[in-house]
Amino acid sequence: xxxxxxxxxxxxxxxxxxxxxxxxxxxxLGVHKTTVLRLVRTLEEQRFVCRDDxxxxxxxxxxxxxxxxxxEQHPIRDVAAIxxxxxxxxxxxxxxxxxxxxxxxxxxxxxxxxTHAVRMYSRIGLxxxxxxxxxxxxxxAALPPRRRDAVVAGLELRSFTPSTITxxxxxxxxxxxxxxxxxxxxxxxxxxxxxxIAAPVHxxxxxxVAAVSISVPELVLDHAGxxxxxxxxxxxxxxxxxxxxx
Amino acid sequence: xxxxxxxxxxxxxxxxxxxxxxxxxxxxLGVHKTTVLRLVRTLEEQRFVCRDDxxxxxxxxxxxxxxxxxxEQHPIRDVAAIxxxxxxxxxxxxxxxxxxxxxxxxxxxxxxxxTHAVRMYSRIGLxxxxxxxxxxxxxxAALPPRRRDAVVAGLELRSFTPSTITxxxxxxxxxxxxxxxxxxxxxxxxxxxxxxIAAPVHxxxxxxVAAVSISVPELVLDHAGxxxxxxxxxxxxxxxxxxxxx
DNA sequence: GCGTATGTTGCGTCATGTGCAACGACCATT
DNA sequence: AATGGTCGTTGCACATGACGCAACATACGC
Numbered sequence: 001x002x003x004x005x006x007x008x009x010x011x012x013x014x015x016x017x018x019x020x021x022x023x024x025x026x027x028x029l030g031v032h033k034t035t036v037l038r039l040v041r042t043l044e045e046q047r048f049v050c051r052d053d054x055x056x057x058x059x060x061x062x063x064x065x066x067x068x069x070x071x072e073q074h075p076i077r078d079v080a081a082i083x084x085x086x087x088x089x090x091x092x093x094x095x096x097x098x099x100x101x102x103x104x105x106x107x108x109x110x111x112x113x114x115t116h117a118v119r120m121y122s123r124i125g126l127x128x129x130x131x132x133x134x135x136x137x138x139x140x141a142a143l144p145p146r147r148r149d150a151v152v153a154g155l156e157l158r159s160f161t162p163s164t165i166t167x168x169x170x171x172x173x174x175x176x177x178x179x180x181x182x183x184x185x186x187x188x189x190x191x192x193x194x195x196x197i198a199a200p201v202h203x204x205x206x207x208x209v210a211a212v213s214i215s216v217p218e219l220v221l222d223h224a225g226x227x228x229x230x231x232x233x234x235x236x237x238x239x240x241x242x243x244x245x246x
Numbered sequence: 247x248x249x250x251x252x253x254x255x256x257x258x259x260x261x262x263x264x265x266x267x268x269x270x271x272x273x274x275l276g277v278h279k280t281t282v283l284r285l286v287r288t289l290e291e292q293r294f295v296c297r298d299d300x301x302x303x304x305x306x307x308x309x310x311x312x313x314x315x316x317x318e319q320h321p322i323r324d325v326a327a328i329x330x331x332x333x334x335x336x337x338x339x340x341x342x343x344x345x346x347x348x349x350x351x352x353x354x355x356x357x358x359x360x361t362h363a364v365r366m367y368s369r370i371g372l373x374x375x376x377x378x379x380x381x382x383x384x385x386x387a388a389l390p391p392r393r394r395d396a397v398v399a400g401l402e403l404r405s406f407t408p409s410t411i412t413x414x415x416x417x418x419x420x421x422x423x424x425x426x427x428x429x430x431x432x433x434x435x436x437x438x439x440x441x442x443i444a445a446p447v448h449x450x451x452x453x454x455v456a457a458v459s460i461s462v463p464e465l466v467l468d469h470a471g472x473x474x475x476x477x478x479x480x481x482x483x484x485x486x487x488x489x490x491x492x
Numbered sequence: 493g494c495g496t497a498t499g500t501t502g503c504g505t506c507a508t509g510t511g512c513a514a515c516g517a518c519c520a521t522t
Numbered sequence: 523a524a525t526g527g528t529c530g531t532t533g534c535a536c537a538t539g540a541c542g543c544a545a546c547a548t549a550c551g552c
Contacts, residue, residue, distance in 0.1 A: 001285075001291070002284055002287075002288040004251045004508085004509065004510095005251050005253075005254035005285055005289070006291070007251075008251035009254070009288075009294055010292075012312050015312075016312040016316050017319070021529070022529070023530090032510070033511095033530080033531090034510075034532090035509075035510060038247045038509075038510090039251055042248040043251070058316075059319075061348055061353040061371045061373055062255075062371065064313050064316070064353075065369060065371030065373075066305070066371070067309055067310050067312075068313070068370040069263065069369065071310060073262070073305075102306070102307055105307075123314050125309070125310030125314050127293075247509090249508065249509085250509090250541095267497095267499090268498070269497080269498065278541070279499080280501090280542065283499075284540075301498080301499065
């Protein structure tokens with residue numbers, strides 16, 4: 001809708017992958033240098049971009065500030081942080097994620113890096129599919145049946161690995177199961193050789209607002225081993241829920 | 247310069263402090279609802295903003311993603327992270343910061359929270375003055391004499407506490423000392439009752455690109471106690487430098 | 493059922509953002 | 523020191539696209 005705002009955001013996206021000169025930005029946005037200059041200047045005034053001695057553009061401090069403050073705004077994140085870290089320790093340094101749903105995707109809003117050499121690729125703010133992640137299944141399972149089916153119907157069910165569930169009916173019945181038993185798993189359905197389990201986190205009104213997951217490479221633990229971590233996971237989500245209600 | 251980009255960024259800034267309705271945004275930006283709607287839609291398309299069921303606006307995942315990626319771009323941050331955490335542990339859970347200079351200010355790009363009850367107010371991305379922070383002094387001291395004096399001359403030297411240095415000559419001579427001995431202190435010059443020490447971090451070309459600081463409330467350690475942590479600090483910056491050169 | 497608060501759409505106006513072309517600053521090479 | 527090249531910056535004229543208004547739509551409270 002708003003062209004210059006859009007382009008400004010494109011610049012931020014571009015700068016996320018490293019410093020750029022004006023010309024480079026102009027090229028990647030497909031606009032004239034002059035236009036980029038003006039946008040950059042506005043971004044710079046607001047400190048969303050800063051330029052070094054050589055006039056190269058970097059992301060500016062205000063962006064980081066806004067993101068930092070904004071993340072802590074997520075009321076769940078604040079409460080959950082300490083529990084996530086404890087969970088990571090209790091499970092011997094596995095990767096732990098906190099995720100919420102946003103516009104048909106899962107978005108990670110906090111993570112604790114695995115201490116193992118093999119790491120997953122995940123980032124705060126990175127969207128992931130709903131249908132092939134444990135957190136996605138938990139979040140979908142929590143929806144009232146009608147909306148859940150509507151959401152499933154709207155998904156692309158893209159296949160990421162041989163085990164990805166691509167049939168809507170199979171996904172629907174798995175979500176029912178997830179809803180009943182209160183946790184979900186992802187058996188290398190998103191990333192090959194990575195297994196996850198996830199469980200929901202509730203707000204004061206008992207609605208599911210987020211999910212916590214543990215992700216483990218096959219090399220570290222087999223499937224049974226991952227499911228064996230379930231008590232730790234459920235203990236963690238219960239602790240977050242409890243603190244959340246208080 | 248660019249009005250709509252500016253307003254879009256204002257919206258992000260506004261949303262950093264919590265969810266807003268369209269009308270609230272319109273009021274705080276001083277523009278018509280329609281205008282806000284269009285800007286928000288653009289922001290939403292790019293996932294810098296997301297709206298919930300009640301149409302309230304929140305910061306969106308793309309913003310977090312860009313910030314997350316961008317922070318890890320800072321080559322120093324990546325290398326330093328583990329050393330900062332070790333420093334925090336070695337000093338008994340003091341607050342540790344990593345900062346760089348940006349446009350006449352210090353900006354924190356990473357931090358480890360203190361484990362003590364008394365905490366400082368600091369945030370990633372938050373700018374702080376150069377003249378009354380230990381990190382600021384380190385970063386200024388590293389400049390070639392002429393530029394250093396120019397920067398000092400351009401500072402406001404605002405007083406934050408009774409101990410804030412407000413005379414340019416005093417600051418200049420202190421910076422010389424800092425340059426010689428390789429570390430700086432802040433004796434409650436920025437925040438009352440908080441003492442800091444800081445030391446520089448160098449890049450592969452041996453230029454100072456960042457500074458690491460330890461901040462301690464008076465209640466926890468007196469001035470001598472803080473200076474007593476110096477060996478830990480210098481060990482940390484030396485370790486970062488070494489890894490950085492490798 | 494009406495009234496209010498809030499989000500959304502269509503439209504005419506003109507401010508704003510745009511590309512072009514020329515200028516300037518800086519660096520490297522000779 | 524002179525030259526060519528790269529990159530950032532400025533002035534200007536044009537028309538796009540952003541703006542506010544007013545009317546419509548929807549949801550909630552009484």
